[in-house]
Amino acid sequence: MNVPTPLLLDAVTVGDRLPxxxxxxxxxxxxxxxxxxxxxxxxxxxxKFATERNGVADIFLNTPNQAAWFERYLTDWTGPLGRVGRMKFRMKDSIFPGDTMVFSGEVTEVTTDDAGCGWVGVEVTLTVGERTCSSCSVRVAVPSSADDNPWARRGDRWVP
Amino acid sequence: MSDESTELPEDLAALIGVSQYPVTATFPVERGYTYNTLAATQNGNPLYWDDAVAEQVTGGMTALPTTLSLWMRPHYWEPGAEGEQVALQVHFDLKARFDLPEAVMTDNTLIFGDPVRPGDVISHAQVLRSVSGPKTTKLGSGRFWVIDIEYKNQDGDLVGVESYTGFGYRRAAAEGGAA
Incomplete structure (x- = not known):
C-alpha cells in the first residue's frame, strides 16, 4: 500500500501558486x-444542436465534468489525503474541442477551524488562450500533521 | 447585461423554498462511473485506483465527490417512460413556464458531506431559490434562476448540497435558429 507523501498544512502559504x-x-x-x-x-x-440551437461554436464541456476537472487539478496538488469540502465556480465562456484549457491556481487562505481541520482556500482559473472561461473557489482540507487525515472526519468534525 | 426588473408571477413565487421532485436513484452507487470520470479527467488519484490506499485513507472505496450530481440523473430511456428523461426538472419547468427554448448553467456550488460509497443509494430533492426578472446577455433574453439540490444516502446522512444558477433564454431574432 502506497499512500503518497501528503501535502501538509504548514507547507502551504497564502500566495503559493499551484503547478x-x-x-x-x-x-x-x-x-x-x-x-x-x-x-x-x-x-x-x-x-448541430450546439451550433444551430444553442448558437455556440461547438459542443462544449458540461458543468459536472468541469467540476471533476477542478477536483482532479486540486488533488493532483494535495495528494489523496486532500479532501475537497466546497467548490464554487462560474462559467463565463465555454470550452470547445480544439481548445487548450489551462488550469492555474493560487492559495488565498490557510486556516484551521474549531475542530482542528486544516483548510486551504484556492482560487482556480481555467483559461483558453486569452479567454478566462471559468473561475473556481475551492476549500480543500489537508492534513495538519503527519498523523492527521481529513477523510476521517465526520459530523461536527467536518464543517466544509 | 441589461436589467428590466419585474415581479415574479405568484405561482412561481409560491414555489420558492419548496422541496420538489423527491427522487431516490434507481440503482446504487457503483465504481464504473468513478472509472469513467477518472478517465474523462485523466485523474490518477490512487484513492480511487488502489483499494489498499482507499482502505487506509477512507476506510474503503469511495466515489469522487464531484460525481455527486450523477446520482440525480435519470436513465436516458427506460421501459414505460415517455419523452426525454431529464435531470433537474425544476430547470426545465422554468424554461417551459417562461417559454425560453435555450438554457445554460452559469454557476455551480458544491458542498461535500459524508463520502459516497459503492452500494449507497442516493436520494435528492430540488428547491427553487430564486428567479430573476428579465435579463439580456450576449446569448439572448431570458431569466436567471437558482436551484438547490440536497443529497442524502440510504441512512439519511447528508452527502452533499449543490446549487445551480441557470440562464434560460431566447436567442435574438437576428441570430435566428432557436426553436
Missing part, C-alpha cells in the same frame, strides 16, 4: 465527460 495543468480538448474529451456524468443533453455531443 499549471494544460489539456488539449477534443470532441472525445467533451463527450466522455458528459457521458461519465450521465449528462445526455445534446449540446454536449451533438454539433
Amino acid at each position: 499549471e495543468l494544460s489539456v488539449e480538448v477534443t470532441p472525445t474529451t467533451v463527450v466522455l465527460g458528459a457521458l461519465a456524468s450521465r449528462d445526455w443533453r445534446p449540446m454536449h455531443h451533438d454539433y
Whole structure:
C-alpha cells in the first residue's frame, strides 16, 4: 500500500501558486465527460444542436465534468489525503474541442477551524488562450500533521 | 447585461423554498462511473485506483465527490417512460413556464458531506431559490434562476448540497435558429 507523501498544512502559504495543468480538448474529451456524468443533453455531443440551437461554436464541456476537472487539478496538488469540502465556480465562456484549457491556481487562505481541520482556500482559473472561461473557489482540507487525515472526519468534525 | 426588473408571477413565487421532485436513484452507487470520470479527467488519484490506499485513507472505496450530481440523473430511456428523461426538472419547468427554448448553467456550488460509497443509494430533492426578472446577455433574453439540490444516502446522512444558477433564454431574432 502506497499512500503518497501528503501535502501538509504548514507547507502551504497564502500566495503559493499551484503547478499549471494544460489539456488539449477534443470532441472525445467533451463527450466522455458528459457521458461519465450521465449528462445526455445534446449540446454536449451533438454539433448541430450546439451550433444551430444553442448558437455556440461547438459542443462544449458540461458543468459536472468541469467540476471533476477542478477536483482532479486540486488533488493532483494535495495528494489523496486532500479532501475537497466546497467548490464554487462560474462559467463565463465555454470550452470547445480544439481548445487548450489551462488550469492555474493560487492559495488565498490557510486556516484551521474549531475542530482542528486544516483548510486551504484556492482560487482556480481555467483559461483558453486569452479567454478566462471559468473561475473556481475551492476549500480543500489537508492534513495538519503527519498523523492527521481529513477523510476521517465526520459530523461536527467536518464543517466544509 | 441589461436589467428590466419585474415581479415574479405568484405561482412561481409560491414555489420558492419548496422541496420538489423527491427522487431516490434507481440503482446504487457503483465504481464504473468513478472509472469513467477518472478517465474523462485523466485523474490518477490512487484513492480511487488502489483499494489498499482507499482502505487506509477512507476506510474503503469511495466515489469522487464531484460525481455527486450523477446520482440525480435519470436513465436516458427506460421501459414505460415517455419523452426525454431529464435531470433537474425544476430547470426545465422554468424554461417551459417562461417559454425560453435555450438554457445554460452559469454557476455551480458544491458542498461535500459524508463520502459516497459503492452500494449507497442516493436520494435528492430540488428547491427553487430564486428567479430573476428579465435579463439580456450576449446569448439572448431570458431569466436567471437558482436551484438547490440536497443529497442524502440510504441512512439519511447528508452527502452533499449543490446549487445551480441557470440562464434560460431566447436567442435574438437576428441570430435566428432557436426553436
